[in-house]
Amino acid sequence: MISIIAPLLGGLGLFLLGMALMTDGLKTAAGDALRSILGTWTRTRARGLVAGAFITAAVQSSSAVTVATIGFVNAGLLTLSQAIWVVFGANVGTTMTGWLVSQVGLKLDWGALALPLIGIGMIAGLALKARPRLGGAAQAAAGFGLFFLGVGLLQEAFSGLAPQIAGLNLEDAGIFAIPLFILVGALLTTLTQSSSAAMAITLTASAGGAVPLPLAAAAVIGANIGTTSTALFAAIGATPAAQRVAMAHVAFNAVTAIGALALLPLLLWASEGVLDGAHLVDDTPGRLAAFHTLFNILGILLILPLAPRLTRWLAGLFLTPDEAVSRPEFLDSNLLQTPALAVRSLALECWRLHVLALELAGERLGAAPGARVRLSHRHEALLELTSAIRAFLDELTGTSLPAEAGKAISDLVRAVHHAEEALAVSAALHALPASRTGPALKPFWDRMSAQVRDSLAAAADREVFTDTDPDAEAAFQALKTALLEALAEGSATLAPVDNGLARAQLMRRLAKAARDGRERLARWHDGEAPLQAEEAQ
Template identity: 35%
Template sequence: MEELLQIGLGLFGGLALFLYGMSLMSSNLQDAAGERMRAILAAVTKNPVVGVLAGALATAVLQSSSATTVMTIGFVAAGLMNLRQAIPIIMGANIGTTITAQIIAFKLSDYVLGIVLTGFVVMQLGRQGQLKFIGTAIFGFGLLFLGIDTMGAVMKPLATNPVFTDLIAQVAGVPVLGVVVGTVMTLVVQSSSATIAVLQNFAATPGPDGASIIGLEGAIPILLGDNLGTTITALLAAVGQSRDAKRLALSHCIFNLSGCLLFVGLIGPFASVVAAIPPTGAEVEVIARQIANAHTLFNVSMTVLWLPCVSLMVRLVMAVLPEKPLRPRNPLADGSLAHEAPLAPDAAAA
């Protein structure tokens, strides 16, 4: 019981460190470069490819697809951008958010405390302005990896627990169940980057046979669920916004849901393609990078498939969320008859 308590505290404590570090890094990068990213998004042309590149760039710089999504929904709600311009930006944001997984795949354990120290020193040197934002972002980046290391350390005992390994084997053998697990995890944590980081760390834990405890084919369905769960951010941001803003959020859901349905039936071939991408070696050593590559490949593939069909996506979301019919005017309801001019004396006499 005590061991389970320590594992739970370590896992959730490490997750809290990761989320706090991610929040620090993202918010301070937004303070440092947010206005530039807003200008880039606001100036995007009608060229869908430019929209994808703008969305990917903004998300890679801000390290938050949620920030890019919320900004884009805000532009649509304000009438500064139409659906045809905004949908490619959301697609690009999905690609840009995979940069986080790629960064996490680097093994920076030996440098974590140095990164934290560097960020702290820069924070102290720059009491305000850009230097402070940059220092705090570096500090948050260090905390992010410190949280990953903490989670990794407490997961190791689970790898030898037969009950736990049997449970993981069941999840790995049923792709749909893996999708559900990934979706629920992201809905609860409200960060696909966090759940993918947990997945990368967990998959890199060796089981009793020395191989990855879950394997690439077991990790991919959870990854698909993580992508599906992240659409909740767009839906929440669209609450109370214009009809087009709600349509944009719906297009984000359709994009990820269609990809999930497509790839969940191609787990084996997809895993083979991902495994063929360098680096190669023992699975437990390279699986974190493979998961990051799968994340990137999934979003790039779906963007390539959907980008020529932006007009179809627009028609689809407009069919699901049509314009509200105008209510016929009731003159009695708005009191318009009560304010009519009184009859002229001659008319009244008649």
């Protein structure tokens, strides 16, 4: 038994080592080309699909492509809709490993081919350390050698196990055999973190005919399911966007597995036709490789009509508070057919933006420097909300609008400007160091701070509009005079006075932006009489 287990474990280890060397070497040899493809070839669904398949076939690792895609989403370089098609394509590209094993690895004299590749590749890799791309190609060659060597050892091990496997009478195992082999394939992939390894084991185990074709196909389906574990592990601790990509991978592989099981006899029959049509070796490993490709292509066809709904569903998963803030609550493109309702929803969204911007500004007034990152994320979320409002405005102004709606839009556009100014000014205010102009000026600073907070609170009051501009201006002028007098008397130096004046001016601008935004929204934020009268006509 040891004589069988030893080459089995050794073959698996060599296969995984070869895959790792081959993947790393090919990525190094390609340089920035693969990153460029991933970043620029994904603007449409078809191009994302092709890019995912091509890169995976090139580097021989769907896991590497999936993890890289999650990283791109984490960095904001790919959107969810772009990334999911790269992941779908990676599932097709990973089927190349099955073809390599079935058509090359199991057919060649692995000793005569693998050993020279390993030796030449490693020696060339050491000699070409100063030239990374050539060295990467040499490393990939050594990886191919180890890959074929591992396949050869696995084949040798399973040839020794064939009599024992044949004695199990797997063909008579009943209805539980297929689910069992799906589980075996999924476990092998999860444990090795490589669907390619699970494929190699399945193909070599089936080469002698000990494992019936339908059960081996079930193990291939299981390997496809198990490969989602890599994406799920990569998504742990990642951004919500990256977690959605991982869930897209799970959803695609689940749909693919269901389709493959439902059409298992048909797909196995079609795989024989593919081999005959391509004039390839028609045996059990070859059929499994063709089956693997066919059912992943089937998965693409099945997911195609579901993709828009899937994307929308995924977009609602793992929402953070900031992401919830960035999404409009009242805007709906279906309302564009009724301008009065569209303007009302726009007014409500502008009021929401106004209040959220003032809440952030108020939090920044008393926030410690350590809160800057958290507040910056909220700031970016509100900027996304303003972009959504502007996009809706652009669509709305492209329709035929009555005169009253046009007046409302003018005020609402200005309200968005004031909200953006409040965000920008509060960010600049938070970035400035605290004032150090001495205790004598503290009452003036306290009065200014209190007035700004009163202005923010008054501007956020939905029921009553209060003009706080005169009080804010009076507090600013008193503070400015006190700062300049302190400089003239010598009780404060120029640097803190300059900083104090800059801070005071920003505080005045914040109070004014809040007040002006509330004034613009005063007539429209709850859809008052003018729009209601228009609807009644």
